[in-house]
Amino acid sequence: MTTIGRYTAADSERELVLIAGARGARLLVDRRAADAGDARLLAHLSSDEPDANAVLVCREYLAGPSRSARPLRPADLTAMPDGLRDQQPGRPFVPRVLRDASGRGYALRAILGFN
Numbered sequence: 367m368t369t370i371g372r373y374t375a376a377d378s379e380r381e382l383v384l385i386a387g388a389r390g391a392r393l394l395v396d397r398r399a400a401d402a403g404d405a406r407l408l409a410h411l412s413s414d415e416p417d418a419n420a421v422l423v424c425r426e427y428l429a430g431p432s433r434s435a436r437p438l439r440p441a442d443l444t445a446m447p448d449g450l451r452d453q454q455p456g457r458p459f460v461p462r463v464l465r466d467a468s469g470r471g472y473a474l475r476a477i478l479g480f481n
Contacts, residue, residue: 368392368417370424372399375433382408382424388444389413394420395438396427406435412447 368384381399384392390413397405409423427433463471 370394370417370420371428373428382420382427384411384417384420385443387442388446391447392417392420393438393442394423396433396435397438405438407438407442408435410442410445410447 367386370382370384372379372381374380379399380396383395383397385395387393387410392411392413392415393407394409394411395405396408397403408427409420411417411419427435463473465471
């Protein structure tokens with residue numbers, strides 16, 4: 367576990383931490399500092415993402431007027447990060463296409479083992 371930061375909320379002192387996930391992934395979690403309760407998932411970082419990405423997410427999260435994130439679920443600890451879910455053996459890649467203002471489509475795909 368790596369502590370990224372702390373802040374004071376209306377009800378308690380809270381901490382932003384990176385905890386271990388599946389296949390080297392890390393989960394960025396907002397939780398009560400005193401007892402690690404009320405854990406909220408902020409981001410799911412894959413094994414090749416730098417911790418600096420977690421710092422960026424924290425900065426945006428703390429800058430927002432309302433801090434909302436869904437509760438951490440036990441399944442989050444064993445889930446694959448979004449970018450790697452499409453790469454499970456036997457599952458075909460189905461791109462999620464995003465369109466820009468001009469109507470051009472874009473899709474990203476992570477490739478395991480590509481350097």
